Amino acid sequence: MFPVGAMTSFVVFFSDTWDVSCTLDSASIATTATATDTVTVPGVVLGDMVLGMSIKVSEAGLVRRAYVSAADTVTIVTYNPTAGSINLDSTNMQLVIGRAVV
Numbered sequence: 001m002f003p004v005g006a007m008t009s010f011v012v013f014f015s016d017t018w019d020v021s022c023t024l025d026s027a028s029i030a031t032t033a034t035a036t037d038t039v040t041v042p043g044v045v046l047g048d049m050v051l052g053m054s055i056k057v058s059e060a061g062l063v064r065r066a067y068v069s070a071a072d073t074v075t076i077v078t079y080n081p082t083a084g085s086i087n088l089d090s091t092n093m094q095l096v097i098g099r100a101v102v
Helices: 006-011
Strands: 014-024 034-040 049-055 063-070 073-079 091-100
Touching: 014 034, 049 063, 073 091
Parallel strands: none
Antiparallel strands: 014 091, 034 073, 049 091, 063 073
């Protein structure tokens, strides 16, 4: 939830926004490897921005990036820069996506 008044300020920059909750269950990720997951988000298109994401477990040193990769699709790439393989538990992920006013 946004603080009172913050959402009003936020929406002037975006013509559409999405607040998406999904389950993320990436496979074990080896050292210096990546894993890719996709989430269906009806209505998003190339050029929309993933403004933020959060998960409910420790990321254990993993680095994540999320982006709109096609119509109705957000791709989440997870990179493991650590010295060992990491396999996180399945968890809920929250994504906030916006379409900029142009």
